[in-house]
Amino acid sequence: MPPVDSFVENPHWNWFIVVYFFLGGIAGGSAFIGGLAALVGGDRMKPVLHWTALIPFPLLAISGLLLIADLGRPERFWHMMIQNQTWWPMFKYWSPMSYGSWLLLIFSGLAFVNFAAAIIGGRQGGFLGRFSWLPRVVGGGVLGTVFQILLLIFGYLFASYTGALVTATNQPIWSDTTMLGALFFISGVSAALSILILLTGWRSHDHYIVDRLETVDNWAMLLELVLIGLFLAFLGSIAWTFLAHRYGLTLLIGTVLLGLLVPLFLHWQPRLLGRTTPMLAAALALLGGYALRYAIVYAGQEIPIGGRMMG
Amino acid sequence: MPAMGFYTDTTVCIGCKACQVACHQWNDLPADLAEQPTGPDQPGQTRPLTGMSYDNTGSLSDLNWRHVKFIEKSQASDGTLSYQPTDASRENLQWLMMSDVCKHCVNAPCLDVCPTGAIMRTEFDSVYIQQNVCNGCRDCVSACPFGVIHMGGPENEGKGIAKKCTLCYDRMQHSLAPACAQACPTASIQFGPIEELKTRAEQRVNQLHSMGMSQARLYGADEKILGGLNAFYLLMDEPEVYGLPSNPKVPSRNVLPTNLWSFGSAILMGIAGLVSFRKRRMDSFAQGAAEQRRQEEVR
Numbered sequence: 001m002p003p004v005d006s007f008v009e010n011p012h013w014n015w016f017i018v019v020y021f022f023l024g025g026i027a028g029g030s031a032f033i034g035g036l037a038a039l040v041g042g043d044r045m046k047p048v049l050h051w052t053a054l055i056p057f058p059l060l061a062i063s064g065l066l067l068i069a070d071l072g073r074p075e076r077f078w079h080m081m082i083q084n085q086t087w088w089p090m091f092k093y094w095s096p097m098s099y100g101s102w103l104l105l106i107f108s109g110l111a112f113v114n115f116a117a118a119i120i121g122g123r124q125g126g127f128l129g130r131f132s133w134l135p136r137v138v139g140g141g142v143l144g145t146v147f148q149i150l151l152l153i154f155g156y157l158f159a160s161y162t163g164a165l166v167t168a169t170n171q172p173i174w175s176d177t178t179m180l181g182a183l184f185f186i187s188g189v190s191a192a193l194s195i196l197i198l199l200t201g202w203r204s205h206d207h208y209i210v211d212r213l214e215t216v217d218n219w220a221m222l223l224e225l226v227l228i229g230l231f232l233a234f235l236g237s238i239a240w241t242f243l244a245h246r247y248g249l250t251l252l253i254g255t256v257l258l259g260l261l262v263p264l265f266l267h268w269q270p271r272l273l274g275r276t277t278p279m280l281a282a283a284l285a286l287l288g289g290y291a292l293r294y295a296i297v298y299a300g301q302e303i304p305i306g307g308r309m310m311g
Numbered sequence: 312m313p314a315m316g317f318y319t320d321t322t323v324c325i326g327c328k329a330c331q332v333a334c335h336q337w338n339d340l341p342a343d344l345a346e347q348p349t350g351p352d353q354p355g356q357t358r359p360l361t362g363m364s365y366d367n368t369g370s371l372s373d374l375n376w377r378h379v380k381f382i383e384k385s386q387a388s389d390g391t392l393s394y395q396p397t398d399a400s401r402e403n404l405q406w407l408m409m410s411d412v413c414k415h416c417v418n419a420p421c422l423d424v425c426p427t428g429a430i431m432r433t434e435f436d437s438v439y440i441q442q443n444v445c446n447g448c449r450d451c452v453s454a455c456p457f458g459v460i461h462m463g464g465p466e467n468e469g470k471g472i473a474k475k476c477t478l479c480y481d482r483m484q485h486s487l488a489p490a491c492a493q494a495c496p497t498a499s500i501q502f503g504p505i506e507e508l509k510t511r512a513e514q515r516v517n518q519l520h521s522m523g524m525s526q527a528r529l530y531g532a533d534e535k536i537l538g539g540l541n542a543f544y545l546l547m548d549e550p551e552v553y554g555l556p557s558n559p560k561v562p563s564r565n566v567l568p569t570n571l572w573s574f575g576s577a578i579l580m581g582i583a584g585l586v587s588f589r590k591r592r593m594d595s596f597a598q599g600a601a602e603q604r605r606q607e608e609v610r
Contacts (some may be wrong), residue, residue, distance in 0.1 A: 170560060189580055
């Protein structure tokens, strides 16, 4: 192999981006699960809707702040959406960072409405009482159904775009696969289900809901295992370099073993550790979701592969 | 306005770095110091030696928009090629020199991904970063397959903003050649309309081939590399030897297939949710119906 300068430079996307991908995945996955539960879950799944309404917006608010802080010139964050010279909207459907900025804005708006409706709830008096119509509008009828469908769609788009974002580059590993959008989305759904299991299990010990959420989570985790396999297959010979590196080991141990296989085993043996079993499985699945993003974000930037990267 | 650009004939580069100096001077780029002066007794230092031949700047950077590469190629008696200056067993040394710069690609990956519109194509078909628009998202850094774009450091006037060669846009607007091409003493860097440069480059390749140098080849002169490079090269070895990727890609090629896989996974997840969330509901319907039948039988 001849000596070469670095072909692709390191963009130095640091832990801000890893945390953003993780929180964004949970927010999107949460809205997706909330939409499904609202549309097909019936009354029995209503406690889940309370949490899926409360979870996304705060996470998206933190995400927005992380993204702004990560910019070289944070005061110019709005250039992502408005052209500062013409004041026309800035939008490129072929650039994930461009359409992702719009997704973040629109999804945050929808999540805020859902969050506000959950906070207002059945309050009648005071300041919040003035908006008592909001939960009724978004909670039922045609408008409510349309609203839940929008949340489901934007939750999916938002959770998956982060994978497209890293794939639409020339960084090794990131750009060598087209699996990351699907992988980040499914992982986001799984992480959201884990949080919902933790919240519903901890607050209400509702076995029916925990059981339903675990069933969906099993499917999500199995699908995630398949997608990780496809992701490695897409990498070809690079996969061995990746797996031999500490980030590859993070993916194997943190995500595949601790975040997927152990939780699947615990779902299969729910009485193994008593009532804490689903809680432990959910906590491990969350850890796996974070490990996945950590491993992939840093692997694409730091693993020297062939002649494409040095230093 | 015809597309303008560079044709760099690496066979006549002598590694004088006049291009680097001219670029620094015209664009007012400061020296890349390792340590800034802090007082009369602390005058600061130049960068430490790279240990890579005569190269003292290492790579393109936010302050070095031109970079002369010094590649030491050797071939042992058994035919083994080596490119490592630190390799003690080198024989038959050959120096490959190349002045690297932004390629001003026809299908520019940086321009492709830039979410703010800061990266634009000029009337000369060059790729230019508008400093008052860029917000430092670094998407262009990860998109450029040549490692050209760097972020301005905190010590720079343009801190946190993407930096690269402008093809001396300001000079071109006044019908002047870019500073590097103007300064090059051997005409290794030639500037002009791309079509004229291509003709000149093909003639030079034919000349070298007729002299027995069959390894001479053009890189980026045709459309195979990102639709063509407005800064293309005549090379004497494989592109990778010069730190140039043989098959760079436009980042947006991945967007549609990635989204199709995502959509497929969302459909599967939707079905899983539908079946799981509805199953118990259906069970309860069935249970309710059975209960109703039992009550009717009792009556």
